Structures are given as C-alpha cells and as structure tokens.
Amino acid sequence: MERKATPEDIDAICRGLPEVELGISWGDRPTYKVPRGPKGRGFVLYRAPHKTAVDPDTGEQYRDLLVIMVPDDAAKAALVEDDSLPFFTVPHFNGYNAVLVQESRLGEIARDELAEILVDAWATRAPKKLAAEFFAGQ
Numbered sequence: 001m002e003r004k005a006t007p008e009d010i011d012a013i014c015r016g017l018p019e020v021e022l023g024i025s026w027g028d029r030p031t032y033k034v035p036r037g038p039k040g041r042g043f044v045l046y047r048a049p050h051k052t053a054v055d056p057d058t059g060e061q062y063r064d065l066l067v068i069m070v071p072d073d074a075a076k077a078a079l080v081e082d083d084s085l086p087f088f089t090v091p092h093f094n095g096y097n098a099v100l101v102q103e104s105r106l107g108e109i110a111r112d113e114l115a116e117i118l119v120d121a122w123a124t125r126a127p128k129k130l131a132a133e134f135f136a137g138q
Helices: 007-015 073-081 103-108 111-125 128-136
Strands: 021-025 029-034 041-047 065-069 098-102
Touching (some): 007 021, 007 029, 007 103, 007 111, 021 041, 041 111, 065 111, 073 098
Antiparallel strands (some): 021 029, 029 041, 041 065, 065 098
16 A cells, blocks of 8 residues: 555645635534635535434444535445445435545555545536636646
8 A cells, every 4th residue: 555544635635636725514514615705505514412423332423524515426335335445324315425544544545546536526526617727637
C-alpha cells in the first residue's frame, strides 16, 4: 500500500479541489462545501456523536465520524460491502447517498484511495459545469 490516509489528508484533499470552503451545516457541524458562498452544498461533514451511530462492540456513540457523500446507491454499496474498507452505514442513513467512516480508521486505506472517494463526493455536490471543467483538466 502506498502511504496510509490520515485525518489531516481530509483537509488537504478537500481544500485542493476547486471552489471548496470549510463551513458549517447541520446546525454547527464543520462541513466541506462546494461552491464557496451561500449556495455551497456539503460533501464531507464531521458528524456529532449521536444515538443513531454506535459501536456495536461497546454500545458507545462514535466520536470521530465523517459523513462522505457518494454518487449513488451502487457506489455506497461498493464501499460499505467491501470488508477490506472501513466504510459503513447505519439505518439512519438508509436512502441517503452517503457513507460513514471513523477518522481513527482512515489508516486502513491508502491516501490515493481516500482522494478518489473525496473527489467523487465533491463531484456529487459541485455545479455540473465546475465538475466538467475539473475532470476535463485531469
């Protein structure tokens, strides 16, 4: 595996994408949004501990969860159903195109893999023209 992903990579990758800002959503949660400004839509959110997401082994609420948008149900299933990946979902997110991951488990994937997932998340929320320009320049 190339370099393992770290929680710091989230900020570096997200801020490296066009028109991204770190703002607030869901009341008070830090959220990476695209585009900048009042029309920004969240694609990565730092989720507060909540009774809807608990560790099945301990019964404790997860304290380091990220919510990452995915393009569709198939992408969500691919990430959640792959036992080699740390992504999961909870019933609260049924019907919602997003996966959860603990920051403390990001080291189970490569930084490049995390970057691919975050770029996909960004593209789900970015204006179509902005996303098209970004991918055309790749």
